[in-house]
Amino acid sequence: MSDEELERIKEKKLKELLKKVLREKGGKPSKPKVLKVNDSNFNSVVKEHSRLVVDFWAPWCAPCRMIEPIFHELAEAYAGVVSFGRLNVDENPATAAKFGVMSIPTLIMFKDGIEVDRIIGALPRRFIEYKIRKAFQL
Numbered sequence: 431m432s433d434e435e436l437e438r439i440k441e442k443k444l445k446e447l448l449k450k451v452l453r454e455k456g457g458k459p460s461k462p463k464v465l466k467v468n469d470s471n472f473n474s475v476v477k478e479h480s481r482l483v484v485d486f487w488a489p490w491c492a493p494c495r496m497i498e499p500i501f502h503e504l505a506e507a508y509a510g511v512v513s514f515g516r517l518n519v520d521e522n523p524a525t526a527a528k529f530g531v532m533s534i535p536t537l538i539m540f541k542d543g544i545e546v547d548r549i550i551g552a553l554p555r556r557f558i559e560y561k562i563r564k565a566f567q568l
Contacts, residue, residue, distance in 0.1 A: 440563070464505050465515035469522040476543050479513035481566045486529070486536040488520045493552035494535040500555045501537075504562065512566060539565040 467475050467484055476482060485501050487494035505514035519526040519534060529538060529545070537549040539562065547565040549558060562568070 464502060465513060467515040467517040467522075467525075469524045472517070472522075472525045475515055476540050479515075479540075480542050481512040482540045483512060483514050483562060484538050484540065485514070485516045486519050486526055486531045486538065487516055487534055488518060490520075491534050496552045497535055497558070500558060503555070504559060507559075508562070508568075511568065512562060537561075541566060 465475055465479075483501075483504075485494075485497070487498070489495075501514060501516070504512075508514075517525060519531060529536075531538075533550050535550075535552060537558065538545055539547045547561055549561055
């Protein structure tokens with residue numbers, strides 16, 4: 431089986447999962463929004479969302495700006511299954527320090543409030559998506 435065939439199968443399975451989640455919630459997909467995460471709401475956001483990816487970033491960081499559109503695309507693609515949030519490290523140094531974020535962008539994946547994986551640096555969408563699927567077993 432080729433890589434392209436496997437990717438098509440994965441996409442089909444993901445779409446089926448998304449439809450199932452929407453049926454269970456009894457609704458239609460809403461426009462996904464990327465959550466604004468900060469030092470004061472961080473703990474409640476992590477508790478509220480069982481699958482969460484947080485982008486630790488800063489506005490002056492060119493690699494952060496490079497992955498921002500990818501992050502928003504993934505938020506749309508995984509709406510209803512995975513939540514996405516962004517935390518500005520300049521404005522929220524306590525949370526960044528708590529998680530030992532020394533380089534940005536850093537994407538941290540939380541499952542049921544526990545860090546399960548992280549990505550450091552601006553990497554291609556395929557790799558980021560692979561890590562998200564692996565972390566959340568999608």
